[in-house]
Amino acid sequence: MVKIVELKTNRSLIKTNFDGYKLSLESVPVIKVDLEINQHPYVRKIPVDQYSFLHTELFSLQNFLVQDPWNREHSYFVGGDGSLIYCASYKESTGRPSPLKVVYKFSEQQTPELTRYNFSFKFISEKYCVLCDGFNMLQLFDTSDRYKVTEWKLLSSHKINENFEGFVLKDARLDVFDGKKVINCAFQHIEKCGSKNINQIHWGKLFEKPEQTENVWSWKLEDVLLGSDLIHYCAFEPKSASIVICSNKNITFQSNESKEKEENEKEDSKEKHVETKEDSNEINNNYEWSQSEDDVVISFKDVEYENKNNLKVICTDKTISVLHYDEYLLNKQNLCQQIDPELTTWAIENGSLQITLMKKDCTMWPYLMENDSKVTQDTAQNLEMDNKPTVNLETPLEDCDVAFNSDDEYYIYRINLELKEVTHQVPLGNNPPLFSTVLRPGFPAAIATRTDVDASLWLQHYNPLKPEEWALRHEGNLHAFGYVQASKQQKKYVDCAPDMGYSVISEPFRHVFIYKSKYETANNLRNRNGPQISLGKQSLITLDSNSEVLGMSCGINFITLLSEKCLLFIQLNKLNN
Structure with missing residues (x-):
């Protein structure tokens, strides 16, 4: 049974007297380093045949500047027409950037023309880095001492999946079991299924084989996770027993769907031996239906139901069949929305058959089945009420409070990879996560959600001795930032x-907004006849370069921006005053 996990905020991290940000007119130092032509970042534009919203999100929001969590002064990107990996360094001690250094050069066989998506890579330890070439190749590097920026060594190279082309690395994690290293990897692939595109997460493992002198690492593709909408967050938990994914649609395993398909085919073959009346797929109109937010009740009245043994009700998550003797009252009719077939019940009351279907999503249905014009009396009224905004006289809604698609409900799913089922679920409401970021090296990325006007950061809290007690721990708070970012319509990186x-919020061109929660020169301010308030500091940076921002990384006292033709280092030391 799926356990519902509630996000519990730490009240000590919330600043109740915070009264917003004050714009500072102080200049912020920005160091610009122009890139030579062979140093320009390699970015593959979205192809003509990949035109869906999923493709647009994947290509446009990818961060091409990857920071080293173990040494945040170093950030890396792929340049040189897709043939080189560069290291961009900024020394906080001197306040100056170091010259670009090439840490790896790809072979001539791996040309950019072969790539379908862009390069993506992730540092999984102080020594290892996992890279995906955007086509079908997984590569593992020994990065040696990254503090000295030495040349990388390629340890192994494997094809991710023989049957698919085009992958982006979403997460990778290194664990050690019985002295042997295991690297779990999750790759995103967008596949066209019929008239729509779906997200696929290809999950596999790299195994270390220390007894061999050559081909020390072996690759095995374990399974494929399927989702029909955007993947806002994807990270393995410690020890990689589960994977945590945030989406507004259910996540399923391809292997489970194959089993269900085989079972359905067997059931279909059995039903072929049952004689049915002609035109059994037509909808029997001798029924009435009603609904609430949780369930749907279907009643058949014009047929005598003296014995329930002569009745058979078959439900899947999207269809329903009702068999009376050898006649179908309903035969595999497609329902309006998904139901939970395990919770379906039926009974005979006063000579009529009543079937109760439990909805998966608590929304009102405009109709019961496809090609059916029957609508309950209260359905239209309920649908009108659903479209009306909630009235709150104390805190009126503004434009930035309304979600992009208010009908969507977002969830964080904790999926057990061995059982291949969801064990924990965190409801987020109508607002998707704001962003994710690595706060500590070696830990899963933290996820930021909107809590009232604030942005709360959450880290996975995992106890290997009690895995059922999994939760998200409130790690920190960005005061009023949830409200601030909602008002930025042109944001690209957060x-x-x-x-x-x-x-920090970076737009694709020209502007960068920096928000610091403490403004030292604005202390001891008070509202008239009120308590003392706290103000934050906002800094606006206008970039001289007209080229698009392609990547961003954050250090303690500096921000590194990667654009099409230059590197920008924003110095924040003065903001601490």
């Missing part, structure tokens, strides 16, 4: 400092 001392 992040915060590792110590959560500041948050």
Whole structure:
């Protein structure tokens, strides 16, 4: 049974007297480093045949500047027409960037023309890095001492999946079991199924084989997770027994769907031996139906039901069949929305058959089945009420409070990879996560959600001795940032400092907004006849370069921006005053 987990805020992290941000007119130092032509970041534009919203999100929001969590002064990107990996360094001690260094050069066989998506990589330890070439190749590197920025060594290279092309690395995690290293990897792939595109997460493992001198690492694709909408967050938990995914649609395993398909085919073959009346797929109109937010009740009245043994009700998550003797009252009719077939019940009351279906989503249905014009009397009224905004006289709604698609409900799913089922579920309401960021090296990425006007950061709290007690721990708060970011319509990258001392929003062109929760020169302010208030500091940076921002990384006292033609280092030391 899925356990519902509630996000419990730590009241000590919330600043109740915070009264917003004050714009500072102080200049913020920005160091610009122009890139040579062979140093320009390699970015593959979205192809003509990949035109869906999923493709647009995947290509446009990818961060091409990857920061080293173990040494935040170093950030890396792929340049040189997709043939080189560069290291961009900023020394906080001197306040100056170091010259770009090439840490790895790809072979001539791996040309950019072969790539379908862009390069993506992730540092999984102080020594290892996992890279996906955007086509079908997984590569593991020994990065040696990254503090000295030495040349990387390729340890192994494997094809992710022989049957698919085009992958982006979503997460990778290194664990050690019985002295042997195991690397779990999750790759995103967008596959066209009929008239729509779906998200696929290909999950596999890299195994270390220390007894061999060559081909020390072996790759095994374990399974494929399927989702029909955006994947807002994807990270393995410690020890990689489960994977945590945030989406507004259910996540299923491809292997489970194959089993269900085989079972349905067997059931279909059995039903072929049952004689049915002609035109059995037509809807029997001798029924009435009613609904609430939780369930649907179907009643058949014009047929005598003296014995329930002569009745058979078969339900899946989207269809219903009702068999009376050898005649179908309903035969595999497609329902309006999904139901939970395990909770379906039926009974005979006063000579009539009543079937109760439990909805998966607590929404009102405009109709019961496809090609059916029957609508309950209260359905239209309920639908009109659903479209009306909730009235709150104390805190009126503003434009930035309304979600992009208010009909969507977002959830964080904790999925057990061995059992292949969801064990924990965190409801987020109508607002998707704001962003995710790595606060500590070696830990899963923290996820930021909107809590009233604030942005709360949550870390996975995992106890290997009691895995059923999994939860999300409130790690920190960005005061009023949830409200601030909702008002930015042109935002591209959103992040915060590792110590959560500041948050930053970067637009694709020209502007960068920095928000620091403490404004030292604005202390001891009070509202008229009120208590003392606290103000934050907002800094606006206008970039001289007209090229698009392609990546961003945050340190304690600096921000690194990667654009099409230059690197920008924003110095934040003065903001601490």
